[in-house]
Amino acid sequence: MIHLTLGRIELDWGKNGGFQNHSALFRPSDLIDIPYFYAADENDAGSAALPLVRRSDTFSYRLITEMKEGYSAPLRTVARRLLLLGHTDDYCREEFEDLREIGYPNHDFSFDELRTLMCTADVGAAGFTPGLGSEKFGRFFAEYVLAGKEVEGRFQSNSHDDDDVSGLSPYTIIRLLADNPSAQDLPVTWQFADVADGGWAPRESFNAPVRQENRFLIVTEGTSDVQIIKHALALLAPDLADFFDFVDMRENYPFSGTGNLYNFVRGLISIRIQNNVVIIFDNDAEGVYNWERSTRLNRLENMRIVKLPDRSAFKQFRTIGPTGEHLADINGKAAAIECYLDAGSEPVVRWTSYDQKRDCYQGLIEGKEEIASRFLRQKKLEPGYDYSGLESILTMLISECISISEEAAKAALEAERLDG
Template sequence: MGSMIHLTLGRITLDWGKNEGFTNHSALFRPGDLTQVPYYYAADEDDPKRTHLPLVTTSDDFSYRLITKMQEGYSAPLSVVARRLLLLGHTDAFCRDEFEALGEMVSCRHDFTFDELTAMLSTADFSTAAFAPDKGSEEFTEFFFDHVLPIAGPDGAGRMFSQSRRDSDIDGLTPYTIIRLLAANPTAQQLPVTWQFADVAEGGWAPRASFDAPLKQSRRFLVVTEGSSDVNILRHGLNLLYPDLADFFDFVDMQEGYPFSGTGNLYNFIRGLISIKIQNNIVVVFDNDNEGVFNWERSSRLNAPPNMRIVKLPDLERFKAFRTLGPSGEHVGDINGTAAAIECYLDVGPAPTIRWTSYDHKRERYQGVIVGKEELQKAFLAQKQVDPDYDYSGLEAILAMLTAECIAITEQEAKAVLAAERFDA
């Protein structure tokens, strides 16, 4: 019979494989998501050793005893997996393109639009998809027909009521698209997405280590900044606020000293990366101060490849009225583009102050630095967990910008692959 492998949502099967024929879904999970998960097996209905077990009868009147075993597998809430899918390029826009591409195939004609399907899946009650040992698992198509379409009604969005179409598997939708379309459904967000790979590994169809493999380099992002303090803050911020996404990001190795300190050197580094046609996904982040903006502007004029994004730290409303000290005394001014280094995005307290230092003749502006810069860094880096009294809003704005740029890279790559497949078809 062979060994089976399943990707499930609660007790709903989203994808399955057999022996060596399966999709590796390890990128959906973090190493810490490895745990004990339920596996379901069928035994003969009349097996005298199994009479104490639940009896399951299928729609075609086939009955069997349900065996449940806890074995090694991956499990994470749908909300977490859906967020990881964005960084893998499986965005809502990509889901729409996939749906439309499938609709062009004669064997995958849809009876509803993408917007209708999105509405159905985001509002349907998926609470019945929770683990139910007396039921085992069921295919997503079966759940869709039994629990989603009936709510829409015969005159509603879903019109696929023909029993003969139960084998359509919702006309080719991938499990990743199903997960993304359920991301906004409150009844599905905390359901476990589970990858049950133990049987395939134990059967020798794939090395056990292949299920522990880290994200491929092609799915990771190299973040390059102006200095080591930027790297330390961004890395710690990801681990603290976005732990479910942190393994997607690499930073320049600083063990032997940060090699690209200073914006001028970073500009030359970008030019070098472009010239060698670097294949890694890269996001270069400049500070939002005078020197950083100058080098960001000239770097943005370079012919960067699609897998590279060049950004600066975002402007913030709160920076428009910041206390400053300089040659002309104390003033309240806008530090966006002149003095907003990464420390300004931390919790700076009730009365932060920028001290103007050197004058930049190229931009005819002063360069500024926040007073107590080192203390702000140390206070943040010392945090072991999220502090409810700490203001993370500035850092969250940076991380939101960073992840959005990374998502744009992988979405573009995913759409290019889909377009090529449509052309070949």
């Protein structure tokens, strides 16, 4: 048997070669020893036996626990990874509505009502500890989500052991509980060892990297952008970093010509690249010019073309030019990626050249190499360092990636609807 659980609630299960591979929910570092539970005769009380558990008046048994290799991560982390897999709240809503259309529901709740119920349930009262073994989700839903609520009578269930609520997928259940404060730190565990040890699937299939169709190729203007964004993911979003690959436009450039990012975008579109791709231009004069040109191209559905985000902090930025020192808006003129780092108490941009294409000056932040180097030397988050600029970049990047995955997931759901 193989199980995906939340605390002690069983979300999905399989047997032998019949199971869904959930490895994308976890990082390689989430592979640890976790508890596995087995039923034993009630008179067989070994050293690892847990107290007697009774399921009915005619059948009882003891739980035996063994520690084996498996995955475990907090619900909050798994829920974030699900977004990059396309399982967003909007996708959950569409899944829910599809089930209603085919007459599956065993209740008459709307999606918003169900989400509110799940977000406000007192999960702590359910005694979520892996040591108690597993329970069916339907039992938890009836006893701890609905019990005592005015809407309890609107749930038609012949048994609290029902495996599901309206056929919801385990990923949708995770997303519905993601905003529940009492659930966010619960462990999501994947107990695959028995299937691997039994030879039903190769062990490497359970610790494989995120599949190519779920990864994102990030293309930037240069080496500095690649290094900084990659390092920012490692420090600020380590739970998502393994979803991303990078292309350095100044090395290993795959197309002939001038080597600029605009030509690269045209090339990617012409060969209809199958990877999910996010193109990131700098927020300076040259970058914005090429970003504007690129957005007029007929981009692919699996592609997003963006520039580094504008920031209010850049609207009154200290600058130096031929006419002296002034406060100026550097958005779209001089905001290369180093400006999004902590540049100290008195950062300054020096205007360097006039850009005729956009009728504005191009600028560079002074000391950009040292600013970048200081950040890249960090082994962990440093107290007092201003990460807000990097956070704005990662928020934009992750949002664009989620939109790519969401569209693909919705398209797959629509194809399934038409086939069904």
